[in-house]
Structure formats: structure tokens, C-alpha cells
Amino acid sequence: MIIRDQFDPDLRKRIKQKKQIAIIPVGSIEQHGPHLPISTDSDIVTEISLRFSKKINGILLPTINYGISDEHFPFFNLSVKKSTLSKMLDDICGH
Template identity: 70%
Template structure:
């Protein structure tokens, strides 16, 4: 793994000149995650995942974009940027990487609210760059078997595995969907996208009370393994 922010210009340019480099841009958010997880949760998790993928594959790791689209959490605390702003930041970074002769980029997303901003960004950048750029936007929760949540069992377990900044004594059950129909869950999801507090008053989707560090380690390993395979598949399919 090569962490770009820790590099010096001459060495980095030599690395890029030596072989075709692949870059990873992690994208997270700053928003409420209940009373037991820090507001940096999404950014913390996606940073660790991106680091592990970069180390496993030998990719260049860019600094995490820590701000995301989280307006739906109002009046809970969030520091948000517009979808258009996030899209512009990613566009500019990818084009800047191209200027430095880095033509393959994985955008690893750690926040659900960022989905619209990264949707079809690969197609748009391919057109803008006249087919020179290969960009792959991937959201990490698509690479685990468990149902994704918000400050619930999954995110809390992952945070226990990577951080000491978790206050389990404050963990409480949030919105539980086990007995809901698929349509009810879908409707609740739509409501949460508009106003998360209307879907779950305490800001939690799921049950974090049974989360453990061990579970988090297992989930993290699963994500990294599957996401790593997906990265390789993307490169193989594109080259064929």
C-alpha cells in the first residue's frame, strides 16, 4: 500500500512512472450515529476498508473525503455537502489523478446518502476524459451478507473492531425491521431518506446492543475479501 499523503513528490512520481498505478478514494460522512457511536463512524469504517484493500492490492490510497450528503439526519447533528458538491469534488480529483497519469480509480463509498452523488460518475468521467479514465464506484455494504443498518449491529460491530471510541453502555435498540414486510421496509427506507428521525426517533436503524468486536472482525474480513475480488473482476473485465 502507498498512502499518497505520506509520500514525497519525487518518490511518488517515480512510482507512477514505473508502472500503471491504481488509486482508491474513500468517501464517508460526518453525521449522528446514535448516542454510542462517533459522528465520524462512516468515514472511520470506509477508511479502514480502503486501507486494507490498498494494502492487499498494492493500490495508491488517497485521503478520505470525510464529508458526505447527510441532510436527512436534521435535526440530529451532521456536517453535509450537496450532492452536486460531492460529485464535483470527485470529478475534479479523478481528473487531477489523470493529469498525474493515474487512469484507474476505485471510489469506495461508506455512506448511503452519497449514492446519488456517485451514481453514473464512471460514465460521466469516461466521457469527459475521452475514454482515458476508468472509474469504479463501489459501496462497501454490497459486499457482506448481513443486512446493512445505521448504528445497529453491523456498524457497531465494525466500529468495535477498528476503534476504542465506542460507548456500548449507551447503545439502545432502534428501528427493528425483523417483523416488517418487504414493502413496509421499503416504505420506511423512503421515509428515512427524507427524514431519518421520522423513521427512528433515536437515530438508530437496527439493534446495536448485541454487537461484538469479534463479529466486527468477521464482517470486516468478509467485506475486504469480497470487495477485493470485485476490484480484480472490474480490472479483468475491462481489459478483456
């Protein structure tokens, strides 16, 4: 189930009744040279997560497009601190 495509107002109940696995893809927006778009990492992890969620009948949450990519600092990237990403994932998971 792709969560962002759901309209059901009882979605929370449906999720709790079936104890499903939720998948949060985490990608990044960073340069890959002139031959690939800056969304390459996010696009790949989103597709892998989509296929996996279908295979296990899990819940696919929206991709987080901001990763930790300090190694790309001299080039274009949208990066967050490790603590920021960790806190975001903790908040999403309800911990």
C-alpha cells in the same frame, strides 16, 4: 501506498510508471447516537479502503469526510450537495 505518508518528490513519476489503482474513501460526519463517534462512517470506509489498497497494492488517497447525508438533517451532520461531492471527485480524478 498511503499517499499522504509519501515524501518522494518523484511520486508522480513513480505512479505513472506502475499504473496503479487509486482509492478515494468517501465517508461522512454524522450522528450515530450516544454510543458512537460522529466520525464512524469515515473511520469504517477509511479502514476498509486501507485494507483493500494493501491487498491490491493500490494508492490510498485521503478520505473525503463530507458525504451526502440529508436524512440526518434534524441531527448533527456535515453534509454537502450531491453536485458538490461529484464535482470534487471529478476534480480530484482530473476530469
